[in-house]
Structures are given as structure tokens and as C-alpha cells.
Amino acid sequence: MTEDRIALGTARGRWVLAATSLGSGMAFLDGTVVNVALPAMGADLNSGMAGLQWIVNGYMLMLASLVLLSGSLGDRLGRRRTFVVGVIWFAVASIVCAIAPTLEVMIAGRILQGIGGALLTPGSLAILQTTFQHSDRGKAVGTWSGLTSVAAAVGPFVGGTLVDSGYWQLIFLINAPLALVTVLVTLRHVPETRDEQAGGRLDINGALLATVGLAGLTYGLISAGDHGFSDPVILSSLAIGVLAFAAFIEVERRSRYPMLPLNIFANARFTGANLVTVVVYGALGTATFLVVVFLQTALHYSALWAGASLLPMTVLMLALSGYAGGLSDRIGSRIPMTVGPLLMAGGFLLMLRINIDSNYFTAVLPAVVLLGLGLVSTVAPLTATVLSSVEDHHAGIASGVNNAVARSAQLMAVAAIPMAAGITGDSYRDPVAFHNGFGKALWISAVLAAAGGVIAWVTLGERGRPFQHVVRHHTHCALEAPPFADSKN
Structure with a gap:
């Protein structure tokens, strides 16, 4: 099949990159705009905090559960076919969300969206890996990462504008034309690939x-x-x-053909990196879920301004992740992955300064910048450690496992931390009550992030050298999504 591989610089190569970027970008865009719309959705659907949690977690539940299985499904049935089904499924589920008359229908739509997301997100990367010439794969994935990150970056502006217009339903309806274009381009320009040697039963x-x-x-x-x-x-x-x-x-x-091969955790560095993923992404998912809602309900930010408040995190990731990856190559991942979570913990603690009368530039922005710097120091070394801890032929499953771990961690944290902080019922609509609970949630997130630094220091020592193969650093994180997507979604 090598002779049939496509070169990135050709017209067909650009079409393949466009199709995969459009599909994944649609999911990432949806992730950033949903958080912005949560207060408006809660008001229209008469939802308490539990309902908002389910709007986020309904999607995350299916994504975390099925992302590993969907990779195997694509290998067997065809990666293009699986990707197209995922895109269409995601679009139909988005329409269900847009017309949802009740909270229950909305949650059902988000669960359906999660199934579509689980099919299309890993499928897009699998298409890039199996379609392009080996020499072009790294550049293709890097370009894909940049394009999808741009989608995440513009998401708060698009979502905020639509929500502020009074029609939050539009944040879901915009997925329909994006999906239509993606499907047409994919069917016309993307070749079908599958693993002809894939054996065994799906788990x-x-x-x-x-x-x-x-x-x-x-x-x-x-x-x-x-x-x-x-x-x-x-x-x-x-x-x-x-x-x-x-x-x-x-x-x-x-199982002879497990979805999650448990023996992969025998590698101490791989296990350590995934433990860091659990606590760091659990903390991040909860804090970013709550902060956008807090800024709108307690500080009376518009949806546009609240969504844009976290944009510096994405900008820092885009600008500095490559440098962080290079630094990790030179000095190892232990120090960056220790310092990064500690910086994130500092960012969460700085957010404690945010109150009802706070100014964005003096109270919110410094915390967001520190949190972003912590992410920059953590994400690229974390991804590199996960991939370099296993042999090359296990890199795909290692990446998939880390993806699922990150999603599951966010899912559990968004479910547990608001309850532990006392943010329940309609308390998020009461600025004083929400402020008190928000502070407790930030302390919990700070402790979790700091624990990530401790785990990295203990488990990522230079004992037991990682497998030596080239790891390319991209601006996307272990989630294969922007840092606060879903949180995308």
C-alpha cells in the first residue's frame, strides 16, 4: 500500500487534510461553545446544577466509554466509513440538541453526540496516519492539530455571539452545514483504508x-x-x-482481544503518566466547567466575554507547546511534568481572588495565564512520555488509553467536585452561594493539580529508560482536543 499513499503537498492531500480537520474541528468547536451556553440553556430548560453537569457529562460518558472500541471498529470496517458515520451521527444528534424541548431530550441528544464524537475523533487521526506517506505524517498531524485548535479558539467568539443573540440553539445547528461539507469532501477525496490483518472479535x-x-x-x-x-x-x-x-x-x-490491554500498565512510566493525567485533567475539566458559568452568573459577563476569558490558555498552548516539547526532549519529562501541574495549582489558587466586583485584567487574566503556562509545561511532555514509554507498535493503543483516561477523569471530576463543593440544585444562580462553592471547588482542583506534580516527580525518574523512538510534538494535548474542550465536551 506504500505506493498508494498520498503526498501532503498534492491537491488530494490537501482535500484529505481539509476533511479530517473539518470533522474534528466541528467536534472541538462544539465543545468550546457548549460551556459558554450552559447558563442560557439552564434558564430555558429550567435546569439545576445536576442538569448542567449531565449536559456536559452525557457527551463525555459515551466518548470515554467508546473511544477505544471505535478505533478497532475503524480498523475492521474501514476508517473512512467509520469517520463518515461519526460525522453524520454527530450532526443528527446536534439537531436533536437544538430542538430539545426539555432537559431530558437535551441530555439524550448529548449522549448521542458522544457516540458520534467517539467515532469521528480517533477516526480522523487514523485516516491521516494511514493515508499519507510516512515522511508527511508528522506534518499532516501537526497541521491538523493547528487547524482544529483554531476551531477551538474561535469557538468562544462564535458561541458567545450566538448565545448573546438569544438563540443558543444555533450553537448546535451550525454543525449541520459543517457536517454536510465534511461528508461530501470525504466521500469524494478520502480513500478507504482498513487493517486487513485485524483479527479477533470486537470487545x-x-x-x-x-x-x-x-x-x-x-x-x-x-x-x-x-x-x-x-x-x-x-x-x-x-x-x-x-x-x-x-x-x-x-x-x-x-479476553484474547481486550479493548484495554492491562499489561500495558506494567510499564511504570506509562502508569505514572496516566496517573498524572487523571488528577490534572480532572482538576482542569471541573475548573473550566465552573469558571465560565461563574463569570456569567456571578460577575454578569456576557456569554461572549465569558467564553473568551479562557482564550489565553489556548493561545499559550499554540505558541509554546513546541518549545515545551523540545525542552522535554533535552532534559527529560520529569521536571516539566512536576513544574507544570504546580503552576496549574497556582493558577487555580489565583482564581480564589475572583469575586463579584473583580476586574478581568487584574483578577481573572493572571490566573488564566498561569494556568495556561502550567498546561504548556505539562501537555507536550505528558503526550511524549505516554508514547515513548511503549514500543512503536503499541503507540496507537497507548495514545488511545491515555485519551480514554483523560476523558474518564474529567467525567468523574465534573460529577463529583461540584457536589463536594456544595454547588448543587439552583445554587449556581445565587451569586453569593455560587461564590462560596466556587472557592471550595478551586481548592479541590488545586490539590489535585499539585498531586499531579508529586506523582510525576515520584514515577518519572530516569530509572527504567523509555523506549527510544521519535516522538513529534504537536499542539494538541493528550485528549486529542484543546485543553478545555468538552469540559469538551
């Missing part, structure tokens, strides 16, 4: 158990904020989640 049992486990824990943690842990339904939900995860581990251990 459907593993995917179902992972979904049940994440859903049980998510429902229990979110509902406990309103009903307490003594409620029998909540206790049952948490128990089901724990039992499903125990069964998932046993199924993966026994």
Missing part, C-alpha cells in the same frame, strides 16, 4: 461494562448532591458502577 462486553461503570458512578455522584448518599437509588447506582468496573477488569484480563 463489545468490555465497552458495555465500561459504559455501565462510568454511568453508574456518574449518576450516583451527580444525584448525591441533591439527595445525599443515604438514598437507596444513589447507593445502588454507585454499587452498580463499582461492580461493573470490577467485571470490566476481569473481562479485559481474560
Whole structure:
């Protein structure tokens, strides 16, 4: 198949890059605009904090559960076919969200969006890896990363403008024309590829158990904020989640073709990097979920201004991630991945200065900049460590596992931390009550981020050298998405 590979500089190569960037960019754009629209959606759908959590987590639940399985599905059925199905599915689910008359329908639409996202996001990267000549792959992925990051960067402005116009439904409807163009370009210009040697059965049992486990824990943690842990339904939900995860581990251990090969965690550096991912992305997902809502409800920012408030993080990631990756190559990942989470913790603590009378440039911006610098120091070395900790032929599964870990961490944190901070019911609509809970949530996020620095220092020593292969540094993070997408979504 090497002779059939496409060169990046050709017309067809540019069309392939356009199709994959449009599809992924649609998902990333959706991720940044949904958070901006949460207060408006909550008001129109009469939603408390639990409803807002489910609007975010409904998507994340399916993405975290199915992202590993979808990669195998693309290998078997065809990567272009899986990508196209994902794009169409995502667009139809977006229309469901746009016309949702109730909170329940909205959550159902977001769950459906998560399935589409799980199909299209890894599929876009798989198409790049298998379509372009080997010498062009790194540049293709880097260009894809830049283009999709631009989509995330403009998302707050697009979403804020649409929400401020009084029609938050438009943030979902814009996906329909984007999806149509993506499908047409893909079918015309993207060749089909599949792994002809892919054998074994799809790990459907593993995917179902992972979904049940994440859903049980998510429902229990979110509902406990309103009903307490003594409620029998909540206790049952948490128990089901724990039992499903125990069964998932046993199924993966026994399976000949596991969705999650547990032996990959025998590598201490790989395990350490994923533990850092859990605490750092858990902290990040919760803080960015809450801060955009807090700025609108407590400080009365417009949706546009609230969404744009976190833009410096994306700008710093785009500008400095390459330098951070190069520094990690020279001095190793231990120091950057220790310093980065500590800077993030400092950013969360600086956000404690934000109050109802705060000025953006003196209270919000310094915290966002420090948080962004922490991300720059963490993300590229983290991605490099995950990939360099395993042999080349395991790089795909290593990246997929880290992606799923990051999504799951955000899912659990968005479910648990608001409840632990006392942000429940309609308290997010009360500026004073929300301010008190927001401060507690920031402390929790700061402790989690600092723990990430400690874990990196302990687990990423130079004992046990990583596998030596070339790791290219891109501006996208371990989530294969901008840092506060979903949080995209």
C-alpha cells in the first residue's frame, strides 16, 4: 500500500487534510461553545446544577466509554466509513440538541453526540496516519492539530455571539452545514483504508461494562448532591458502577482481544503518566466547567466575554507547546511534568481572588495565564512520555488509553467536585452561594493539580529508560482536543 499513499503537498492531500480537520474541528468547536451556553440553556430548560453537569457529562460518558472500541471498529470496517458515520451521527444528534424541548431530550441528544464524537475523533487521526506517506505524517498531524485548535479558539467568539443573540440553539445547528461539507469532501477525496490483518472479535462486553461503570458512578455522584448518599437509588447506582468496573477488569484480563490491554500498565512510566493525567485533567475539566458559568452568573459577563476569558490558555498552548516539547526532549519529562501541574495549582489558587466586583485584567487574566503556562509545561511532555514509554507498535493503543483516561477523569471530576463543593440544585444562580462553592471547588482542583506534580516527580525518574523512538510534538494535548474542550465536551 506504500505506493498508494498520498503526498501532503498534492491537491488530494490537501482535500484529505481539509476533511479530517473539518470533522474534528466541528467536534472541538462544539465543545468550546457548549460551556459558554450552559447558563442560557439552564434558564430555558429550567435546569439545576445536576442538569448542567449531565449536559456536559452525557457527551463525555459515551466518548470515554467508546473511544477505544471505535478505533478497532475503524480498523475492521474501514476508517473512512467509520469517520463518515461519526460525522453524520454527530450532526443528527446536534439537531436533536437544538430542538430539545426539555432537559431530558437535551441530555439524550448529548449522549448521542458522544457516540458520534467517539467515532469521528480517533477516526480522523487514523485516516491521516494511514493515508499519507510516512515522511508527511508528522506534518499532516501537526497541521491538523493547528487547524482544529483554531476551531477551538474561535469557538468562544462564535458561541458567545450566538448565545448573546438569544438563540443558543444555533450553537448546535451550525454543525449541520459543517457536517454536510465534511461528508461530501470525504466521500469524494478520502480513500478507504482498513487493517486487513485485524483479527479477533470486537470487545463489545468490555465497552458495555465500561459504559455501565462510568454511568453508574456518574449518576450516583451527580444525584448525591441533591439527595445525599443515604438514598437507596444513589447507593445502588454507585454499587452498580463499582461492580461493573470490577467485571470490566476481569473481562479485559481474560479476553484474547481486550479493548484495554492491562499489561500495558506494567510499564511504570506509562502508569505514572496516566496517573498524572487523571488528577490534572480532572482538576482542569471541573475548573473550566465552573469558571465560565461563574463569570456569567456571578460577575454578569456576557456569554461572549465569558467564553473568551479562557482564550489565553489556548493561545499559550499554540505558541509554546513546541518549545515545551523540545525542552522535554533535552532534559527529560520529569521536571516539566512536576513544574507544570504546580503552576496549574497556582493558577487555580489565583482564581480564589475572583469575586463579584473583580476586574478581568487584574483578577481573572493572571490566573488564566498561569494556568495556561502550567498546561504548556505539562501537555507536550505528558503526550511524549505516554508514547515513548511503549514500543512503536503499541503507540496507537497507548495514545488511545491515555485519551480514554483523560476523558474518564474529567467525567468523574465534573460529577463529583461540584457536589463536594456544595454547588448543587439552583445554587449556581445565587451569586453569593455560587461564590462560596466556587472557592471550595478551586481548592479541590488545586490539590489535585499539585498531586499531579508529586506523582510525576515520584514515577518519572530516569530509572527504567523509555523506549527510544521519535516522538513529534504537536499542539494538541493528550485528549486529542484543546485543553478545555468538552469540559469538551
